[in-house]
Amino acid sequence: MTQTKVRLRRDAELAESEGSLRVSAPVGALGLRDLPPGAVAALGALAAGDVTEAGLTAAVVGGDGEAGLFRWNMLVRRLAGGGLLEYSVDGARLWPVGAGPLEPAAAPAPGTKVKLSRFAVATAEDGMLTVRSPRHASAVELAPRTAGILGALADWTTPAELAEALPGVPVEQVLRFFDAAGLLTRTPEDDDQSRAQWAPRDLWLHAHSRGPRVTGRYGGTYPLGSRFGPLPAAPPAFDGRRIPLVPPDMEIAAKSDPSLTEALERRRSVREHDAGSPITVGQLGDLLYRSMRRRNAFTSPDGQELVDRPYPSGGSVHELEVYPLVVSCEGVEPGLWHYDTAGHALERVAEPGPATQILVRRARASALLEADPQVLLVVTARFGRVMWKYETIAYSLVLKHVGVLYQTLYLVGTAMNLAVCGLGGGDAGDFAAASGLDYLTEGSVGELVLGSKR
Ligand SMILES: Cc1cc2nc3c(=O)[nH]c(=O)nc-3n(C[C@H](O)[C@H](O)[C@H](O)COP(=O)(O)O)c2cc1C
Structure with missing residues (x-):
């Protein structure tokens, strides 16, 4: 042995x-x-x-x-x-990734029915397959010559059957490693609602973003700090047309706005727009200014340029951008625009065409609209702003920020008597095609439909 x-x-x-x-x-x-x-x-x-x-x-x-x-x-x-x-044994290794005790488990008896957990994920790293279960703080590495055991565990089997099917693989020890890393199941993993409701991708994001002990690398660890510099607070400017926007008079707004309680109580998702009197460039600009303009910028001791906006952001990194996709807005030509939060201006990104139409059509379908929305606000994240500093929680932070921005746009929109409705799904691939932005660098993470209220 x-x-x-x-x-x-x-x-x-x-x-x-x-x-x-x-x-x-x-x-x-x-x-x-x-x-x-x-x-x-x-x-x-x-x-x-x-x-x-x-x-x-x-x-x-x-x-x-x-x-x-x-x-x-x-x-x-x-x-x-x-x-x-x-x-380790020849061709396999059990290693602690996060915190907590780790020892190989007792070997399952030769006749025990076992299967690979449906939540297990294998990734290729340095010539080995690393196999992990989302809630466990350890991983099993398999050399290519041993990795056949993964395929053999795709359905119910026994250690005895595995040993026969995989000559040369140290089945007993690999199963002990798998058991210690939570990779084996002996019972179906979807027979009760609490487990059946979890898709592997969701449990991974949840278990890791809410599990400092699972990864051992959690929070502001600067995973890219030694290899790359921080991204600037503002994205590169688009070199097309530019519409300077006039900042609203905040003193007047403060006097004429409803109270916070009133805005909260009146807030509704409003999907119908007034086609006879579309939203104006002034209203669009005021909504964006009051919700997300850059109020200030400063440099953190870690070298990253940080930003202050009306809504909060983890680490003040403010990675979110907004791209108004205009169908009908008085004073703004239809097409895709970017809101420059620092300069309070709209920058032209793309002319209307098949790629922007797909975005409008999808938004219209998900809000069950009878007509095209006047404006679709596409929220993107410049992922590197967050991922340069934060490890494991980075993507979940982005989603939290999207929620914070949604509510801010909802409340300011309510105060301004505009129709706002957040959307739950969208297609980042379609947005990449329409905007020309690199999918992995800056991608859409949320959408709201916006218009004048009937
Ligand atoms: C994150 C989020 C996603 C939403 N997704 C959609 C959507 O895809 N389609 C839609 O018609 N409404 C969507 N809504 C609006 C909700 O349906 C709405 O908030 C809910 O019905 C309660 O109504 P109220 O906003 O008027 O209180 C979304 C709201 C939020 C906050």
């Missing part, structure tokens, strides 16, 4: 200071005092790379005698309990 080897987790370091040793990893550290020489040697072997239990025992006994083994075994338990060890 293939032997399981063990080593310190790949992101851990073993260091000596003032006579004591310390194992430290991004998720935690363990200080070790007064270790006898055999244990120190064995710890050094764990830090150097994969080592068998026999190799560790030899190091301990060589320095501390048989009597040293009890203490060593206690130490190994502490390292495993702190999630500081990774385990």
Whole structure:
């Protein structure tokens, strides 16, 4: 049988200071005092790379005698309990990605029915397949020669059947690794509503964006900080026509607006527009100014240019932009425009055509409109503004910001007596085609239909 080897987790370091040793990893550290020489040697072997239990025992006994083994075994338990060890067999490896204890599980009995979890995801990394379950803080790496076990686990099977079907694969150990990483199921995973309702993609986003322990890398870690610089607060200007907008008089607005309570109580999603008297450039400009203009910009100590707008934004990164797609607005030609939040102006992005029509048609269908909306406000995110700084939570932050902006547009729209209705779905591919923007750099993340109220 293939032997399981063990080593310190790949992101851990073993260091000596003032006579004591310390194992430290991004998720935690363990200080070790007064270790006898055999244990120190064995710890050094764990830090150097994969080592068998026999190799560790030899190091301990060589320095501390048989009597040293009890203490060593206690130490190994502490390292495993702190999630500081990774385990390997020929062609497979179990490693802690986040925080929490990790040890290979007991092997499933040869006749047990098992299957790969329907939530498991495999990604190709450095010539290996990394397989993960969304809620577990560990991963299993499979070499190509072992990876056939994934296909064999696509349907119910048993360890005995797997061993027969996959000669040369250390099935028992790989299944122990899979079990420890939450990748095996023994019962259907959709037989009750609480599990059936989750699609793998949704559970992944939820478990990771709400699970600091699952990833170990969570929040403002600057995942791209050492490789790329921060993006400027403003996107590159579009070089087409430009319509300067006149800022509203905020003192007049403050006096004539309904109270906050009134605006909240009056707010409705209004889908019908007044075709006889379409929204005007002044109203469109005022709505955007009051909801999302740049009020201020400043540089953070991390070098990123930050922004202040009327609605809040995690880290003040303000990655959202708005593209009014105009069908009928007095004073603005139909077509796709970008709102310049710093200069309070509209910039021409694209003439009306088949690509913009698809966006209008989709919005019309999702709001069940009888006519084209006067304006479709497409909300985009410049992903790099958030993803440069935030890890794991970046996309969920963007979605939170979309919600904050929606409500701000709803309330200002209510105060201005405009018809506003947020939409729940849209096609980022269609927006990329209409705008010419790179899908991965800046993409649509929300839409609202906007018009004059009947
Ligand atoms: C995030 C979000 C997505 C929405 N998606 C749609 C949509 O796709 N189509 C639609 O007609 N209304 C949509 N709405 C509007 C809701 O249907 C509306 O808020 C709900 O019916 C309650 O009505 P009220 O806004 O007048 O209170 C959405 C609202 C929000 C906040």
